[in-house]
Amino acid sequence: MGKCRKTSGKMKNLLKNRYFLLGLRLIVGGIFIWAAISKIADPLSFAQDVKNYRLVGQLLSFLTALFLPWIELITGIFLILGIFPRACALLLSLLLTFFIILVTITIIRGIDVECGCFGTFSRRTDFWLILEDLIWLIISLLLLFSPANDFSLFRFRNENHKMAQESEEIN
């Protein structure tokens, strides 16, 4: 019992650790940036991948291919830099939830398609893909609800501003 409490205490401390959360942001943000760049490089191929899911028509597949990779790219960059970190974490959580539902539906319908997640490096939609997305979703939710996820550019700027003001007052 004591051991269990100790472990959960350690976990809580870890989740309050800014540097640990920054590490998580670098991992998730990096993954999304990589995924976005591979799609931005070949939007037509990604549009076809979206169409292969047989869930939306030509126009929606095209619009998804035009804008979704940019949403992923900007969210990834903002998350790493700490610009609106909570908005990024919320957006990524919503996107990942959507991806998990989409892959599950595709598997249930028996459609054998490539996920289109990483452009030419894409893999098949299978159970492992759902598991992978679930791991990213859990990390995104941790970032969303953690009280210490404030290691951001704005914070650095504010802190530097405060320090400058304090030093001016002392002088």
Add this chain to the structure above:
Amino acid sequence: MKSCVRDWRNIESFLAERLMGVKKIIFDRRTLVGICIIFLLSVFLGSVANIGLIKRYLKGEFKQAFISRESFPGLVFISLPEAEELWFSRQAIFIDSRSREEYQLGHIPGAVSLPLVEAKREKIKFFENFPPGTALVIYCEGGDCQTSLNLGKILYQRGFKNIRIYSGGWTEWVNAGKPVEK
């Protein structure tokens, strides 16, 4: 019993507190502003970066599939009369990109079965039997099926430069009362 009720109330208040926290985080003004900024920026950059593609889409270039004519110049979409003519004149080999089971239930007479999954393997008999110059007509189920196009792209990259995709597919062929083989 009393302690049980007390415990339940504790849990209830704990959950209510947590839910309030979740609401506060999600509906925070800064979070919503952040999401709006990300969306607007994405729409702007996506439109600017793909202005050429948008123009081509508006001209009706990608009505049948998202393939670039420059990347796949020998890949053409055909309708039922053209497919029928090619089949009667035996000018092209018909390829069925559906699964083996679907092929066995019925297919266009003379068509060769080549499911998409198998075509992705490096070594398959198909490539030994047909030289790359062969004219091919590929079909799948029809409707919104995409395996014929995806197979066409794979075969194109493997040297078959004379490919036609019969987009009406098996369903249209059967509904038109054309000959079938089992």
